[in-house]
Amino acid sequence: MDNTLDQWLSHEIDAxxxxxxxLMTDLESGTVLHAFQPDAVVTSASTIKLPILLTVMEAVQRDAFQLQQPVAVPDSAILPDTTVFEDENRRETYPLLELLYWMITVSDNTATNVLIDLVGMEAVNGLCRRWGASHTQLRRKMLDFAAQAAGRDNVTTARDQYxxxxxxxxxxxxxxxPWVFALDTLLRQRCQDAFLRYLNGPVTVAHKTGGLDHVHHDAGLFLSPKRPYYLGCFTWDGPSLxxxxxxxxxxxxxxxxICDFYG
Structure with a gap:
C-alpha cells in the first residue's frame, strides 16, 4: 500500500x-492496495447486473442456454427508459447474447428484466453465495419502485464485487x-462518465457502472499489462440526482x- 496515495484518498473521501x-486489489496476488469501508452494504443500482451476467454464463457453460438462442421480449416487458427496444429496433425475439450486450454496455433495464425472468432471482443469488459474494442480493427487478419502497432493494459491497x-x-x-464473452462484453461498456471520465490514452477497463438518485458507483477490472487490478468505488447519500x-x-x-500512480 502506498501511504501517500492512501492519505490523498482518505482526504478526498472525508471531504x-x-x-x-x-476497494482496490491486485488481481495477481490478491493484495489489498487501498480500502475504505469495503464491506459497507449499499444499494447496488446497476452493478447488480454483473452477477446476472455471470449467472447466464454459468447456464451457457452447462448448455442450459445458447448465446445465439432467441429470447422473446414481449411488449409488456418494455420499460419507458429503454433506448434499445424502440420501434426502429423492435423484434419479437432477440439473441441471448444481444440482450446481455445491452444489459451491460448501455445498462438497459428492459433487457435486464427479461434476463432475470429467464434465469430467476434465486439462481442469481445462488451464484453470489457460491462465489463468496454473500452480501450481494437481487431482490427486485429494475424500476420496480414499489418493491424498493417496501424494502426489497438490490444490494452489494465493494468487496463482493471484487x-x-x-x-x-x-x-x-x-x-x-462464455467467460471470455462476458469479459469482452464488460470491456465494451458505453457508460464512461465515472471511472473513465478523465482518463486518456490507452486504457483497458472491464467494468459496470450504476446510478440512482444520490447514488453513483463504478467497479471493474483495470487490465494493465504492468499490474492488473480491481477497483470499486461506491458513493451514496451524495448530492446528485x-x-x-x-x-x-x-x-x-x-x-x-489512481491510474496516474499505478500506470
Whole structure:
C-alpha cells in the first residue's frame, strides 16, 4: 500500500459530501492496495447486473442456454427508459447474447428484466453465495419502485464485487467460451462518465457502472499489462440526482489519480 496515495484518498473521501466505499486489489496476488469501508452494504443500482451476467454464463457453460438462442421480449416487458427496444429496433425475439450486450454496455433495464425472468432471482443469488459474494442480493427487478419502497432493494459491497470480478478474471484466463464473452462484453461498456471520465490514452477497463438518485458507483477490472487490478468505488447519500454529474466527477477524479500512480 502506498501511504501517500492512501492519505490523498482518505482526504478526498472525508471531504466528499456523502458516503464512500472503496476497494482496490491486485488481481495477481490478491493484495489489498487501498480500502475504505469495503464491506459497507449499499444499494447496488446497476452493478447488480454483473452477477446476472455471470449467472447466464454459468447456464451457457452447462448448455442450459445458447448465446445465439432467441429470447422473446414481449411488449409488456418494455420499460419507458429503454433506448434499445424502440420501434426502429423492435423484434419479437432477440439473441441471448444481444440482450446481455445491452444489459451491460448501455445498462438497459428492459433487457435486464427479461434476463432475470429467464434465469430467476434465486439462481442469481445462488451464484453470489457460491462465489463468496454473500452480501450481494437481487431482490427486485429494475424500476420496480414499489418493491424498493417496501424494502426489497438490490444490494452489494465493494468487496463482493471484487469477488465476482476476480472469479470472472480467473475463469476468462483459464477457460474458453462464455467467460471470455462476458469479459469482452464488460470491456465494451458505453457508460464512461465515472471511472473513465478523465482518463486518456490507452486504457483497458472491464467494468459496470450504476446510478440512482444520490447514488453513483463504478467497479471493474483495470487490465494493465504492468499490474492488473480491481477497483470499486461506491458513493451514496451524495448530492446528485440520477443523471447529474457531481458524484460521477468524484469517481473520475479518484480513478485518474489512481491510474496516474499505478500506470
Amino acid at each position: 466528499f459530501p456523502g458516503q464512500v466505499s472503496l 469477488v465476482l470480478y476476480a472469479g470472472l478474471y480467473e475463469r476468462a484466463h483459464s477457460q474458453e467460451g 440520477d443523471g447529474q454529474p457531481e458524484q460521477a466527477r468524484f469517481l473520475g477524479k479518484l480513478a485518474r489519480r
